[in-house]
Amino acid sequence: MSGSAARQGRNSRVDDGVTNATAHAAEAAARACYGRLVAILASRGRDIAAAEDALSDAFAKALTTWPANGVPAIPEAWLLTTARNRLTDVQRRDARLVPETDIPDMANLDPADFPDERLKLMFVCAHPAIDRAMHTPLMLQTVLGVQASDIARAFALPPAAMAQRLVRAKSKIKDSGITFSIPDSTDLPVRLSAVTEAIYGAYALDWLQGGDALAGEALYLASLLTQLHPNDPEPFGLAALIAFSQSRSSARILNGVLVPTHLQDPQNWDHQLIDYATKMLGHAQSIRQIGRFQIEAAIQSVHAHRANTSETDWQAIAQLTTALHRLYPTLGSAVAQAAAIGRAQNAKTGLALLGQMSAKQIKNFQPFHATQAHLLAMDDQPQAAHVAYQCALELCGDAPSRSYLAQQIANLAKI
Amino acid sequence: MRYTFLLYTDPANLAHLTADDWDKEKQLYGAYIQDLNEAGVFVDTDRLHATHTATTLSLLGGTERIQDGPFADTKETLGGYFVVDVPDLDAAMEWARKCPAARRGKVEIRASMMG
Numbered sequence: 001m002s003g004s005a006a007r008q009g010r011n012s013r014v015d016d017g018v019t020n021a022t023a024h025a026a027e028a029a030a031r032a033c034y035g036r037l038v039a040i041l042a043s044r045g046r047d048i049a050a051a052e053d054a055l056s057d058a059f060a061k062a063l064t065t066w067p068a069n070g071v072p073a074i075p076e077a078w079l080l081t082t083a084r085n086r087l088t089d090v091q092r093r094d095a096r097l098v099p100e101t102d103i104p105d106m107a108n109l110d111p112a113d114f115p116d117e118r119l120k121l122m123f124v125c126a127h128p129a130i131d132r133a134m135h136t137p138l139m140l141q142t143v144l145g146v147q148a149s150d151i152a153r154a155f156a157l158p159p160a161a162m163a164q165r166l167v168r169a170k171s172k173i174k175d176s177g178i179t180f181s182i183p184d185s186t187d188l189p190v191r192l193s194a195v196t197e198a199i200y201g202a203y204a205l206d207w208l209q210g211g212d213a214l215a216g217e218a219l220y221l222a223s224l225l226t227q228l229h230p231n232d233p234e235p236f237g238l239a240a241l242i243a244f245s246q247s248r249s250s251a252r253i254l255n256g257v258l259v260p261t262h263l264q265d266p267q268n269w270d271h272q273l274i275d276y277a278t279k280m281l282g283h284a285q286s287i288r289q290i291g292r293f294q295i296e297a298a299i300q301s302v303h304a305h306r307a308n309t310s311e312t313d314w315q316a317i318a319q320l321t322t323a324l325h326r327l328y329p330t331l332g333s334a335v336a337q338a339a340a341i342g343r344a345q346n347a348k349t350g351l352a353l354l355g356q357m358s359a360k361q362i363k364n365f366q367p368f369h370a371t372q373a374h375l376l377a378m379d380d381q382p383q384a385a386h387v388a389y390q391c392a393l394e395l396c397g398d399a400p401s402r403s404y405l406a407q408q409i410a411n412l413a414k415i
Numbered sequence: 416m417r418y419t420f421l422l423y424t425d426p427a428n429l430a431h432l433t434a435d436d437w438d439k440e441k442q443l444y445g446a447y448i449q450d451l452n453e454a455g456v457f458v459d460t461d462r463l464h465a466t467h468t469a470t471t472l473s474l475l476g477g478t479e480r481i482q483d484g485p486f487a488d489t490k491e492t493l494g495g496y497f498v499v500d501v502p503d504l505d506a507a508m509e510w511a512r513k514c515p516a517a518r519r520g521k522v523e524i525r526a527s528m529m530g
Contacts (some may be wrong), residue, residue: 128502129524176526177416179503261530 033076034145039117041083043180048124048142048170050087058083076358084358118143120180126194127178134169136201141166144202144217154205182228196222196238196293203242215246226280235295236284243277244300246270249381258404266307274304292328295320298337318344331357331365339371347379366395370405382412417458417527420497424520425490426465429487445517451499456510458498466492483508 032054034232041051060077072078125138137155140146152162183191189252219242225235251268252259281301284294299320306312317342325333334357342350354362354372362368373388384408393405428505432440449528451457464465473480483494497514501507511522 127504129508175528176524177418177502177504177507179505183505 008060033079035118035121037076037080037083038142038145039100039121039180040080041087043120044262045087045174046178046180047174048121049167049174050090051141054080054087054090057086086089088413117180118221119228122195122198122221122225123183123191124173124178124180126191126198127173128191128194129176129178130169130172131291132194134165135198135312136205137162137166138169139198140202140205140214142170143221144214146214149173162248172401184387188229189232192225192232193224193234196234199225200238200273200293203245215242215249218242219246231287233284233287233289234293235294236280236287237291237297240277240280240284240297241293241300243273243280244297244304247273247277247304253255253400256400256403257407258400260404262306262312263305269304269307272305274307277301277304290327292324295324295327301326314340331361332367335365335367335371339374342371342378347375350375351379364395366392369395373408377408377412416503416507416530417498417500419510419525420499420516421493421505421513421523421525422497422514422516422520423491423523424494424516426492427490428519442513447513447515450513451497451510456499456501456506458500460495460497462479462495463493472491488497494520 009207011309032357037055038048038051042048045051063078121143122139125142126135130138137151140154141148141152148163148166149159150331151166152159155162157165182188196403199218199221202221203215207212219239222235222239222242226239229235239269247270248264248268251264251266252272259390277297278301281294281297284291284297293308297319302316302320318337321337321340323334325337335354338350338353340350341353351372354368354375357368369388369392373392376382376385376388389412391407393402393409396402396405448457448460458496466488469485471482471486473482479527495516499507499510501510504524507524507526511517514522516522
C-alpha cells in the first residue's frame, strides 16, 4: 500500500468517527507533526513510503485506543513509538532488509533535533537525482503532509498520475541509496537553492487558494534554512518574500473577490509579519550577494512601504522587476516587468514589452492575459481589453481571481 | 552499497580520435582506476567491444532466439562499466563525475539490489 493511499485510509477512519474530540486530537497531531515524524522514521531506512504507512497505522491505532485510554500527554511521542514498532515489525518480516539501527525514541531526542530531521527530508526531496518537477510535490506530501489528490489538483494532473509519480520518486530515494543528510559545505549552496525553490513552489501554490496553513509551514521551513547557512542570503530572501506575502493574507480577498496588492487596505496587513520580513530582507541584503528571492522580496517591500507613504512607488517596482527579469528570466518575470513599466511609464510601453513575448509560450499563461487586459483598458482600448480579460477568465481556476476578472469586465462595460 | 556505472558513448563522437588520443584516454582510465583503488571503493570494471560484435540470446516464450547484434540499436551504446562500493548515491555521483567516460558521453548510475 502506498503512503498516500494509507493516509487516505486514515482520513476515512476519521470520518467513520470514534469520538469527535479524539479524532480532533489525532488530526491536530497529524497536521502538526506529520513531516517531523516521517523525517525521523524514514531517515535510517531511507524508505519514506514505509514510514508513511507505519505512521498511518499509528494514527489509526490512536483513534481506537485514545478514546478508551485518554489522549497521551505527548501525542507525538506516542505516535512515534507506535509507528516505530510497526516499522520494525515490517522490517523483520522483510528478509531483504538489513536490520536497521534503532530509530531514536522521542524521549531521547532533544526537540531541537526535529527541525534537523525535517531539513534532511527536505534535502532528500530536492535531491539533484530526483526529477526537478517532483521536488515540490514530494516536499508537499512528505514534509507538509498534503494529500496526493490535493497535490495532483494543484499541479493540474490526474490524481492517479501524480500518485504514481510520488510512489516512483519515493522508491527511487530508497533503492538508489539517497542518504538522509545535510550536504557538506561544497555541495550546500547548490543543494540549498533546490530546497528554496521547492519551498517557494509549495508556498506559491497555496497563496492564491487563500489558505494560510501551507504558507505558514513554508515560512517556518524557510526560517529553518536561514539557520542552516547564515551566510547564504537566499533563504533569508525567501523567508522575507513569504512573510511579506503572508502579511497580506487578510487583505487579499474582500467579499470573495481578489484585491490586487496596490489596492489593498494596509490596515488589514499584519505589521508584525512585515517587520519580520523587513528584518530578514535587511539581513539578506547585508550579505551583498544578489539573488532571485531577495529581488522578489524587495519588490514586496516596496508594496509594503505604501502603509507609510500611502502611494505605491511604481518607479522602484519597475526597476526591481527589470533587474529580476534580466537576472532570472521566467514568463512570470517578463509579465511582472511589463505590468510595472506599464504603470510607471505608460500603458503603451508595457504593452510593447508584452508584444515581444512568444505567442506560443503565453497562450495558456493567465497572468499575461490579465496584465494585457489591464494595460489595454488603461490605454483606452476597452474592446481589446474585454477580449483579453475573457481569455484570462477562461484560464483562471480559483474563485476570488475569477470574481476579480469578472468585475473588471463589468467595469469595462460602464466606460 | 554497490553501484554500477554504465558507460554510454556515441561511437560517432569517438571516430576522430587518433592513436595518441586513445593512449591519453587509456592513461585517464588507468589513473581513475588507481584513484578508485586508493579510496578502497573499486570492485570491478570492463571495456567492451563495439555493439556490432554483440550476440543477443533469448529464451523468452520458450524458444531460443539468437540475434546478431545488440538487443536495441541506439545512437549511444554501452561501452563498458565500473562497479564501485560507496556509502550512498551522493558518493557514487561524486565518483561518476570523475569518470573519464562522463566527459565523452554519459554515465548511468544504478544501485545494486543485492546491497
